[in-house]
Amino acid sequence: MRQLFYNQALGEALAEEMRRDKTVTLWGIDIGPYGGANGVTKGLWEEFGEARVIDTPVAELGYVGMGVGAAATGIRPVIELQFSDWITLPMEMIVNQAAKMRYMFGGILEMPLVIRAPIGGYLNAGAQHSNSFESWFAFVPGIKVVVPSTPYDAKGLLKTAIRDNNTVIFFEHKKLYGIKGEVPEEEYTIPFGEAAIRREGKDVTIVTYAYQTLRTLSVAEKLAKAGIDAEVIDLRTVKPMDETRILESVKKTHHLVVAQEIWKTCSVSSEVAALVAEQALDYLDGPIVRVTAKEAPVPFSPSLEEEVLPKEQDIYDAVLKTLGR
Amino acid sequence: MNIPREKLLMMYERMLKIREFEDRVRVLFAEGELPGFVHLYLGEEAVAVGACAPLNDDDYITSTHRGHGHIIAKGGELDRMMAELYGRATGYNKGKGGSMHIAYPKLGILGANGIVSAGIPIATGAAMSAKVRKSGQVAVCFFGDGASNEGTFHESLNIASAYSLPIVYVCENNLYAVSTRQSRVRKIEDIADRSIGYGMPGVVVDGNDVVAVFEACKEAVDRARSGAGPTLVECKTYRWRAHFEGEVDTYRPPEEVEAWIKREPIAPYEKLLVQQGIASEAELKAIKDAVIKEMEEAVEFARKSPFPAPETALEDVWA
Ligand SMILES: Cc1ncc(C[n+]2csc(CCOP(=O)(O)OP(=O)(O)O)c2C)c(N)n1
Ligand SMILES: [Mg+2]
Numbered sequence: 001m002r003q004l005f006y007n008q009a010l011g012e013a014l015a016e017e018m019r020r021d022k023t024v025t026l027w028g029i030d031i032g033p034y035g036g037a038n039g040v041t042k043g044l045w046e047e048f049g050e051a052r053v054i055d056t057p058v059a060e061l062g063y064v065g066m067g068v069g070a071a072a073t074g075i076r077p078v079i080e081l082q083f084s085d086w087i088t089l090p091m092e093m094i095v096n097q098a099a100k101m102r103y104m105f106g107g108i109l110e111m112p113l114v115i116r117a118p119i120g121g122y123l124n125a126g127a128q129h130s131n132s133f134e135s136w137f138a139f140v141p142g143i144k145v146v147v148p149s150t151p152y153d154a155k156g157l158l159k160t161a162i163r164d165n166n167t168v169i170f171f172e173h174k175k176l177y178g179i180k181g182e183v184p185e186e187e188y189t190i191p192f193g194e195a196a197i198r199r200e201g202k203d204v205t206i207v208t209y210a211y212q213t214l215r216t217l218s219v220a221e222k223l224a225k226a227g228i229d230a231e232v233i234d235l236r237t238v239k240p241m242d243e244t245r246i247l248e249s250v251k252k253t254h255h256l257v258v259a260q261e262i263w264k265t266c267s268v269s270s271e272v273a274a275l276v277a278e279q280a281l282d283y284l285d286g287p288i289v290r291v292t293a294k295e296a297p298v299p300f301s302p303s304l305e306e307e308v309l310p311k312e313q314d315i316y317d318a319v320l321k322t323l324g325r
Numbered sequence: 326m327n328i329p330r331e332k333l334l335m336m337y338e339r340m341l342k343i344r345e346f347e348d349r350v351r352v353l354f355a356e357g358e359l360p361g362f363v364h365l366y367l368g369e370e371a372v373a374v375g376a377c378a379p380l381n382d383d384d385y386i387t388s389t390h391r392g393h394g395h396i397i398a399k400g401g402e403l404d405r406m407m408a409e410l411y412g413r414a415t416g417y418n419k420g421k422g423g424s425m426h427i428a429y430p431k432l433g434i435l436g437a438n439g440i441v442s443a444g445i446p447i448a449t450g451a452a453m454s455a456k457v458r459k460s461g462q463v464a465v466c467f468f469g470d471g472a473s474n475e476g477t478f479h480e481s482l483n484i485a486s487a488y489s490l491p492i493v494y495v496c497e498n499n500l501y502a503v504s505t506r507q508s509r510v511r512k513i514e515d516i517a518d519r520s521i522g523y524g525m526p527g528v529v530v531d532g533n534d535v536v537a538v539f540e541a542c543k544e545a546v547d548r549a550r551s552g553a554g555p556t557l558v559e560c561k562t563y564r565w566r567a568h569f570e571g572e573v574d575t576y577r578p579p580e581e582v583e584a585w586i587k588r589e590p591i592a593p594y595e596k597l598l599v600q601q602g603i604a605s606e607a608e609l610k611a612i613k614d615a616v617i618k619e620m621e622e623a624v625e626f627a628r629k630s631p632f633p634a635p636e637t638a639l640e641d642v643w644a
Contacts, residue, residue: 029502029503029505030503030504030505033504033576034503034504034505034575034576037503055505055509055510056510057471057474057502057505057510057511058441058442058471058472058474058475058502059474059475059476060475061475061476062476082503085439085440086440086441088440089440089475089476123361124360124361124412124423125361125362126361126422126423126424126425126426126439127421127422127426127439128425128426128438128439128440129362129425129439294638294639295639295642296638296639296642297421297642299420299421299638300360300361300412300420300421300422300423300424300426301360301412301413301420301421301423301632301633302360302412302632303412303420303632303633303634303635304412304420304421304633304635304637304638306635307635307636307638307639308638308639
C-alpha cells in the first residue's frame with residue numbers, strides 16, 4: 001500500500017475535506033505559502049487560495065476566538081497552532097466559549113471547530129515547547145480530544161474531526177510528523193471513541209496513546225523475548241475514551257499498565273486507572289502501574305530531559321512490577 | 326554626540342560580543358554540537374546594545390526567543406551563556422533553560438521567553454514593582470513586530486500608561502514573524518503609531534544605528550525614571566538568518582536580505598568612532614581581539630563543563 005508521512009496524511013485529510021465541503025476554512029500562523037511549521041498545509045494555499053487558507057498575525061486569543069464565532073455562523077474552521085504550548089493563550093475561548101455555547105444556549109447552535117496543535121517532548125526544546133496538555137481538555141464537557149499515533153489514524157481521525165459538529169482539539173505529536181505509514185488512496189474516516197489494539201496479548205494490557213504507542217510497541221517486542229505477551233491499546237481519542245476495549249482487555253490479561261508522556265496528577269492515565277479500578281477491580285491480579293513524566297517542567301538539557309520524560313525501560317519495568325516479577 | 330567615551334566603547338564591545346557569539350552559535354549548531362533550537366540575533370545588534378546602554382545593572386529587561394543579544398547587551402557573560410546553550414550545569418540556569426530561557430536576575434535579566442509576547446506584561450510587572458518599592462529602577466521590554474499583534478502588548482501598554490510606569494517598550498521590527506511579512510497581517514506601517522492609542526510617546530528609530538537607538542532609549546529611560554511614564558520605541562531592523570537555525574527561508578527575497586546585510590550596524594559605528602577621534606583603529610582592534618579570545622574561552626568553558634546530574638532534574642520545581 002501507499003506510504004505517507006504523518007504530516008502528509010494530515011495535509012491530505014485537510015485537502016479532501018476542503019474539496020468536499022466549501023465551508024472548511026483554515027487559519028493560523030504561517031500556514032499559507034510557507035505551508036505550516038510542520039509542512040502539514042503545504043500546497044493548500046495554492047489550491048484553495050488565501051480566502052480559505054488564511055495566515056493570521058501572532059494573536060492566539062484573537063484567531064482561536066474568531067474560530068468560535070465563525071463555527072457558530074456557518075464555517076468549519078480548522079485552526080493550526082504552531083505548537084500546543086501556547087494553547088494557554090486562547091484557553092478562555094476554548095473552555096468557556098466553544099465548549100459551552102451549545103449547552104448554555106439550550107442546544108440552538110453547533111460548534112464545528114477543530115484546533116490542531118503539536119504536542120510533546122524528546123526534542124530538547126525546553127519547558128515551553130515540550131508540553132502535552134490533553135488531560136486539560138478531556139476534563140471539560142463539550143470538547144473532544146484526539147491523539148493519533150499513525151499516518152493512517154491521523155488522516156482518518158482528522159476527517160472525522162472536521163465533520164464533527166463539536167469542538168475537537170487535535171493533538172499531533174512532533175516526533176510523529178516524520179514517520180511513514182500505510183495510507184490507502186480510498187476515502188475513509190475513523191470514528192471517535194474506538195481504540196486500536198496495536199498488538200494482541202494475554203499477559204498484560206498496556207494502554208497508551210500518541211508517541212508513547214511507538215515506544216510501547218518496541219517494549220512489547222522486548223517483553224515477548226522475555227516470554228511476556230503484552231496487549232497494546234492505543235486510545236486514538238482520549239475523549240471519548242473507548243472504555244469497552246480497555247475493560248475487555250483487562251478482563252482478559254488481569255494486569256494494567258498505562259503509559260503516557262506527561263505528568264501523572266489528574267491526567268489521562270489517572271482516568272484509565274480509575275476506570276479499571278471502578279469497573280474491573282475484581283479482575284486484577286496485580287497493581288495498576290502508571291508510566292508518566294516526573295513532575296517537573298520538561299527541562300532543556302539532554303541529561304535532564306531524559307530523566308523527566310518516561311523511558312522505554314520505565315514501561316518494561318512497569319510491566320514486570322504489575323506481574324510481580 | 327554627547328555620550329561619554331567609555332559608554333561609546335562599551336557599546337562597540339557589546340555589539341561585537343553579540344556578533345561573535347551568534348556567529349559561533351551558528352557554526353556550532355550546524356555542526357550538531359548544540360541541542361534544541363536557536364534563533365539568532367545577527368543583524369539586530371544595535372537594538373539590544375543601544376537600548377541597554379542607558380540602563381543600570383539593577384534595571385530590568387525582558388527578552389524573547391531571539392534573546393542572546395539582549396542578555397549580552399545587559400552584561401551577560403559569554404561563558405555562562407554558552408554553557409546554558411550546551412545544556413551544561415555551569416550555565417546561567419543550570420541547563421534547565423537553554424537558548425530560549427536564559428535569565429539572570431542579578432543583572433535584572435528576567436528571562437528570554439519561548440512564548441511570543443509573554444515578556445511584555447512581565448516587564449510591565451517589574452516596572453509596577455519598581456514603582457511600588459520606589460526603587461528608581463526602570464524596565465526595558467524587548468519584543469518583535471509579531472509580538473505587537475498579541476493582546477498582551479495592548480493590555481500592557483494601556484496599564485503602563487494609566488499608572489505612568491517606569492518602562493520602555495522596545496519593538497524590534499524586523500518586518501517578519503517567521504514567514505509572515507508584517508504588511509500581510511497589519512495595516513499600519515509603524516508600530517510606534519499604536520502609542521497614540523495608549524497615550525504615550527511613540528518613536529521610530531533606525532535600529533541599525535546604535536547611536537540613534539541609544540539616544541531614543543536614553544530619553545525614554547530618563548522619562549521613565551522621572552516618573553513621567555512609558556514610551557514605545559520602534560527600531561527598524563532585520564534578521565540576517567532564517568527564523569531559527571535549520572529553517573529554510575524561502576519567503577524573503579534574497580535582494581532584501583542582501584541589502585540589509587550591507588546596512589549592517591557595526592562597521593559604520595567603527596568608522597564613526599575613528600572619525601570622531603574616540604578611538605584609534607588599533608584601540609578598536611584590541612577590543613575586538615579581546616572579544617574573540619573571550620569567545621574562544623567561552624566555548625572551551627562550555628565544552629569542558631559537566632552535564633547536570635540527572636537527580637537535579639527534580640530540584641527547583643518548588644521554592
Ligand atoms: C504565543 C506564541 N505564538 C507563536 C509562537 C511561535 N513563534 C515563535 S517566534 C514567532 C515569530 C515572532 O515574531 P516577532 O515577534 O516579530 O519576533 P522575531 O522572530 O521576528 O524576532 C512565532 C510565531 C510562539 N513561540 N508563541
Ligand atoms: Mg519580527
